[in-house]
Amino acid sequence: MNPSKTALLVMDIQNGIVGNFAENPEVLIPIQDSVKAAREAEIPVIFVRVAFKEGYPEVNLNNKMFSAIKESGSMTETDWSTQIHESVAPLSGEPLVTKRRVSAFAGSDLEVLLSGLGTEELVLTGIATSGVVLSTLREAADKDFRLKVLSDACIDRDPEVHRVLVEKVFPRQADVLTASEWADSLK
Template structure:
């Protein structure tokens, strides 16, 4: 029997602030988190984070190099340890004993111990949510599929700055490697499986 985990990826204060136009996102995501917990499905929070001074970031890295170069040496900003903007949004924060995995690049697996945590827990099925659809969700779908995880993407549990990119990814790209459903559909499926 498959054992699932819900991944809540990059739902951090500074990232959420960039997507303030969708004020329904966090309540929707909270419903998914609550449903997972009620069904004893582990909720794993994945965050991007670095050491102070960003020694993990190469200037050659187009995505993260700009973050490192914008932060004065020694400051706790730019998703460095102690940066308040790097904290998980309180609307979906982990409960006591919740698992938080810190990654160093776009994919939830890059520079993290996520695969080890999943294998140790006997998890073979992932339910993906996060910000952004074209970032962490896309990269994680691709890598998780290559690692032979069974995948579900919660379409309205993901956000992207470009609605058309979100539509194409969730409607055309992700279905090749994952089941794509809404949060309500997923909650109904886990409720019926428990009955």
């Protein structure tokens, strides 16, 4: 693996989403460890969040999930809920990509950024395994990226859905390993 052709995606690790796991903050440790390992190996770390412009012009009422967010009046670009959680805060110069749907590619400039970096391989982390990780993995595979998923650096509210995805679905399109296995492979 050529680290310069790899990027770590840290997806939806933002205040409003991490808050759903407040009773279990140790679930963030593998994500923190993967960010640290990437930085030490000089692999670009790209932060991805979901957020909307004031007034939610991107939200169609036919979209069940996002129309509910529009009605709640939260998740705008400036809201506290859409800011990256302090436990993995971006360093100066680390990109923050704002997406408008579930996949990290949807409504964002991620693909252009990855092209500019010469990225060929993506390492995926995020909340939720059944949301952003699944959607991004599928789209990235269709875009011919090599893929790795850090199984313990992905979180889902439903442990069984997480297990099925990382054990049965993701291996069809990605290498699945733990954050520590990935960190060890960089040394």
